[in-house]
Amino acid sequence: MAAPRRCPVMWDIMEEHLEEAAFLANQWQRACRSPDYCLHEVAQGPETRLRAHLDGLACAGPEAPERILMPWLESDRSEEVFVAALALLATGAPLDWVLPFFEDEPGPRRVAISRALSLARHEGIPGLLRSREFHAHPRLQAEAIRVLCLRGEALGSETLLPLLRSESSELKAAALKAVRDDTPTVRTLLESALGSQSPDVRIAAGQTALVLGYPAALQALRRPLDSTAPEAARALAVLAAAGQAEDVARMAAALAIPGLESAALWALGHSGWRHAAELCLEAMKHERTARLAGEAFSRVTGLRLEGDFARPSTLEEHGLPPFEEDDLDADLVPSPEATLPLPDAAAVARWWMKEKDRFPPKTRYLRGQPISPEGVWKALATEPMRGRGQLALDLAVQTQGAVRFDTCTWTKRQAEVLATGMASARQGRQRFTAR
Structure with a gap:
């Protein structure tokens, strides 16, 4: 036929x-x-x-x-x-x-x-990338490692050890972020990288060491950075995941540095401390930082910035400009920050005066609840997309790398993983990469 x-x-x-x-x-x-x-x-x-x-x-x-x-x-x-x-x-x-x-x-x-x-x-991606990447330019090797990590591929110590000794800062930083196994040789190289003169290498080593539970990680992350460098923002974010109350002072100092306000408010919100919320309350009074400060305050306390706690944006108050005054070359797509609610600082301050006593200063909070691995796991399903990567880092730190959740894969796959719960993943501190 x-x-x-x-x-x-x-x-x-x-x-x-x-x-x-x-x-x-x-x-x-x-x-x-x-x-x-x-x-x-x-x-x-x-x-x-x-x-x-x-x-x-x-x-x-x-x-x-x-x-x-x-x-x-x-x-x-x-x-x-x-x-x-x-x-x-x-x-x-x-x-x-x-x-x-x-x-x-x-x-x-x-x-x-x-x-x-x-x-x-x-099926060919993992093997073919691995066979090609280690004979290529260091920058290409670094990109290939990042791809493999995003795919949830486990790069063993045997693969990573030569790269951890690379002279290329970019390649070494990528390899450091890919480390999962805490072997004696890896530990030696990781501890050496914590003292690197390269901020990229030092922060990558600090993040991995923090997840693996190395005490020396915080010391490396707390080293002063050029306030204008993007590495400073990354260091603040990793310090926020560390969850140490003493680092709130470093975040507060960064809040006073032009160009670092956004990173400082991000870190304060994810640090979860009561004092961090109070610093955000002060930053709400300034138009330049009000939205980000409101987002951070809400992340700690759980207060929803709506109704009496929000005020109209300039566009809502005045509407669209006349056609002849409109900037036709302006970017019509707002940044993620521009869509955040604009808090009414006075109303929020009044709320805080009534509610602050239920936030003991020695407890970390996420949306008004004490932070725990289980709470962060649940938040990954319900929190706004902006900030979920930071939550995943926080979860990895809290479980010392036992639970790693990929927020970069397809969201349908993420939802399936979240639906299974994390209890089984934590039994016996088994390594679990949720992707």
């Missing part, structure tokens, strides 16, 4: 799938760091729609890679590169079709390819 005839592919429809997927990829990535979305809203909204269009592209057959996907890999728009790479990998195409773009110069295209490689289900 003759084989059934295959219906012709409607290439105009496939092009529409690709264009819609690129648009939705942009929406999805914004939602994944937004204060206005939680996990199930991303999973049921932009992610479901994005993956539906990717599934549609998978129906295009063997001609799709060459006809529509490969050309998009050379696009200047990162979201187009991202969806083209994901769709191409879903067809089972050889990785050699994608990897030349991964090996390209650093920039948006490589970032998009890396993101696709970290999410794609392609």
Whole structure:
């Protein structure tokens, strides 16, 4: 009997799938760091729609890679590169079709390819990356390690030891973040890295050492940093996960440094201490820091900034500007911070005067409840997307690396992992990577 005839592919429809997927990829990535979305809203909204269009592209057959996907890999728009790479990998195409773009110069295209490689289900990715990465440029090796870690791949000590001795700060920092096993040799290299002159290496070592429970980690993270360097913000975030009350003073000092206010408020909110909430209360009085301070205060105390505790934004008060006064070159997409509620500092202060006695100063809080691994686990399912990565770091520190949760994978997968609970993962302090 003759084989059934295959219906012709409607290439105009496939092009529409690709264009819609690129648009939705942009929406999805914004939602994944937004204060206005939680996990199930991303999973049921932009992610479901994005993956539906990717599934549609998978129906295009063997001609799709060459006809529509490969050309998009050379696009200047990162979201187009991202969806083209994901769709191409879903067809089972050889990785050699994608990897030349991964090996390209650093920039948006490589970032998009890396993101696709970290999410794609392609059996060849782990092995092929490992076989190629260790013969490449150190910067490419570092990127490959980051991809493997995002995929939840375990890089053993045998693989990491040569990289931990690298002269490249970027490669050494990436390898330090990938460490999971606390062996004597790794411990020696990790403790040496804690004294590195490179802030990137020192902070990466500090974060890993903190998760593994090394006492020396805090000393390295507390070393002074150039206040204008991005490393300072990262150090503050890791110190927040450490949860030491004495570090609130360092965060308060950073709050007075121009350029570090946002990082300081972020750290104060995640530190969970009563004194941190009071510092945020003061920062609410200043227009420049009011939204971020309100977010941080709410994270500690659980107060919802709505109704009497919020005030209208400038746009809500005055509406849109006249057409002739509108800046047509302005970025029309607000930053995640711009969508945060604007607190009424006086109303919040009155609330705090009534409620502060139920916050003992020697307890850490998350949304008004004492912080615990179980509480953080539950919060990963309900908290806004913005800040969940910090919660995952906090969870890893609290469990000394026994529980690691990946907030960068597909949200549907995250929801499935969260639904299983963490009790079994913590029995016997078993290593558990939730991805």
